[in-house]
Amino acid sequence: MIIDGLQYCNWSRKIFEEMCVGGVSCVHVTVSYWETFRETVERITAWHRRFEAHGDLIISVRTAEDVRQAEREGKTGIVFGFQNCSPMDDDFALIQVLHELGGRFMQLSYNNQSLLATGCYESDDPGITRFGRQVIAEMNRVGLVVDMSHSAELSTLEAIEFSDRPIAITHANPGWWMPALRNKSDTVLKALSESGGMLGLSFYPHHLKDKSDCRLKDFCAMVARTAEIIGVGHIGLGSDLCQDHDDSVVEWMRNGRWSRATDYGEGSRSSAGWPRPTDWFASNRDFANIAAGLAAVGFAEDEVERIMGLNWLDFFETSFGPRP
Amino acid sequence: MIIDGLQYCNWSRKIFEEMCVGGVSCVHVTVSYWETFRETVERITAWHRRFEAHGDLIISVRTAEDVRQAEREGKTGIVFGFQNCSPMDDDFALIQVLHELGGRFMQLSYNNQSLLATGCYESDDPGITRFGRQVIAEMNRVGLVVDMSHSAELSTLEAIEFSDRPIAITHANPGWWMPALRNKSDTVLKALSESGGMLGLSFYPHHLKDKSDCRLKDFCAMVARTAEIIGVGHIGLGSDLCQDHDDSVVEWMRNGRWSRATDYGEGSRSSAGWPRPTDWFASNRDFANIAAGLAAVGFAEDEVERIMGLNWLDFFETSFGPRP
Numbered sequence: 001m002i003i004d005g006l007q008y009c010n011w012s013r014k015i016f017e018e019m020c021v022g023g024v025s026c027v028h029v030t031v032s033y034w035e036t037f038r039e040t041v042e043r044i045t046a047w048h049r050r051f052e053a054h055g056d057l058i059i060s061v062r063t064a065e066d067v068r069q070a071e072r073e074g075k076t077g078i079v080f081g082f083q084n085c086s087p088m089d090d091d092f093a094l095i096q097v098l099h100e101l102g103g104r105f106m107q108l109s110y111n112n113q114s115l116l117a118t119g120c121y122e123s124d125d126p127g128i129t130r131f132g133r134q135v136i137a138e139m140n141r142v143g144l145v146v147d148m149s150h151s152a153e154l155s156t157l158e159a160i161e162f163s164d165r166p167i168a169i170t171h172a173n174p175g176w177w178m179p180a181l182r183n184k185s186d187t188v189l190k191a192l193s194e195s196g197g198m199l200g201l202s203f204y205p206h207h208l209k210d211k212s213d214c215r216l217k218d219f220c221a222m223v224a225r226t227a228e229i230i231g232v233g234h235i236g237l238g239s240d241l242c243q244d245h246d247d248s249v250v251e252w253m254r255n256g257r258w259s260r261a262t263d264y265g266e267g268s269r270s271s272a273g274w275p276r277p278t279d280w281f282a283s284n285r286d287f288a289n290i291a292a293g294l295a296a297v298g299f300a301e302d303e304v305e306r307i308m309g310l311n312w313l314d315f316f317e318t319s320f321g322p323r324p
Numbered sequence: 325m326i327i328d329g330l331q332y333c334n335w336s337r338k339i340f341e342e343m344c345v346g347g348v349s350c351v352h353v354t355v356s357y358w359e360t361f362r363e364t365v366e367r368i369t370a371w372h373r374r375f376e377a378h379g380d381l382i383i384s385v386r387t388a389e390d391v392r393q394a395e396r397e398g399k400t401g402i403v404f405g406f407q408n409c410s411p412m413d414d415d416f417a418l419i420q421v422l423h424e425l426g427g428r429f430m431q432l433s434y435n436n437q438s439l440l441a442t443g444c445y446e447s448d449d450p451g452i453t454r455f456g457r458q459v460i461a462e463m464n465r466v467g468l469v470v471d472m473s474h475s476a477e478l479s480t481l482e483a484i485e486f487s488d489r490p491i492a493i494t495h496a497n498p499g500w501w502m503p504a505l506r507n508k509s510d511t512v513l514k515a516l517s518e519s520g521g522m523l524g525l526s527f528y529p530h531h532l533k534d535k536s537d538c539r540l541k542d543f544c545a546m547v548a549r550t551a552e553i554i555g556v557g558h559i560g561l562g563s564d565l566c567q568d569h570d571d572s573v574v575e576w577m578r579n580g581r582w583s584r585a586t587d588y589g590e591g592s593r594s595s596a597g598w599p600r601p602t603d604w605f606a607s608n609r610d611f612a613n614i615a616a617g618l619a620a621v622g623f624a625e626d627e628v629e630r631i632m633g634l635n636w637l638d639f640f641e642t643s644f645g646p647r648p
Contacts, residue, residue, distance in 0.1 A: 100425055307463075
């Protein structure tokens, strides 16, 4: 069972075929970055058309059981998520609506300050706002997972504290390994795991030591060390695969409608576009490399299976439904 | 089992208590008349708050099984519908979204010409449009019932013909009994029943012989005659109860955003507001009067049960899910 905790590709039949060839049973796909609710619904209806056109390869999943069904049928289950709170239109009541439309993850902030929390690129982080606390409670009620992948330190710690259900960091790596602003401190990772949360480890070059030149064995050694710190039961994958997009898409992700000047995010003026992928992960066909690499650094077979997908499956089981 | 095929009240705890006192297991409630998609979502989230605040009295229902659960729990199930196609924003893809948010009925036109069909107050009726045929097919696919209560004759006949699943006229009466523009010809009623469709009989005074002075025994005699024409298996209730609203609401229903001059619909300048209810149906407490009246005109006990709710339940069973 392979589950990927985050992708945002230029979706096509080719990519869905690669998911099936790679044996991927579920992918959490990003539906929105800066899109409003109405725009988010457009993105969701585009997925409805994809489920119709490519029903032999992909199915919509909303529960852990749906993921198991996808695996039984040799298909890839697609679960929706939002990398920012813009899809809720600053309206508390839309959280349930987003969940009813299949949303299962929502980030409280994306790089910048939001009405709910602070993003990882702000210089000051006052933590979860008054509105943010209300939103976390409502997300807990309906079963929309709080994702703090792009949020700042204090906001992330407070989200873990204020949420009464485990949260996720769907795609990030430990900061001690690669000190990107997006990567997470040990304090955050320990608080996350102690509360039952999940970390999806990212293959996005800007999150990797040596970036595009990162070696698989170094990545897997990092996983082994991370497992010592937070326990193998809290680790999954969150590849952050962004395949087949032109550079206008990464510009949208970084700039949305908030910046008149170009913000380069984790890139730079001289390296503004998509980073070159590593030689061990460039598409959904490459998950077997990860499993082999994990075994090579000493993970037992059942530990590899947990990291490759079963930990996410267990998390989905308890996180995607209404609060009992 | 009492199921009401249409209500649009000024919803309050008082009304939900009356539903429970009256033993009503399900009400199809109108969410939108002229509202856009985004406004419709606001109306739906207002219902989410009502389900939370009054969970001891009402529950959200999306399937026939949900209605049976409501009956077992002594609560009233609420099913959403739209009296016009405005909630789909002229976007084919929103039909599935409306269904996912709990919508189970949608009228193709409300009194006026729409992009899909003609309304009952237009002077000419060219029938179902090109767009309308596409929408019917999509409604058939997802399980959103075509409702032609406010549509014109040819459009209604064509909707019955083009739909490959049975359709509904949730709230109207036979035109031979009361020749309101909203009421339906025998031609329509026969085509409806021959295709497996349902007619919800209305208690709204403008649809009744002698209007607010209509006698229960005359109403029930009409039901008996209608059963002879189309069969008792195709008849249910669609009270069109519009309780506790001020007159601004009937003005919105009639005028939406389409008329600068006031349109009086089934009323008139001298009788512009809500009609006075009959003395036998003014609230959800009064369904027992109908059951007694039907028995008094000779319906057998099982026929009364079918008309009071079981016919609707069977229709829900086969109509609310995706096309098999």
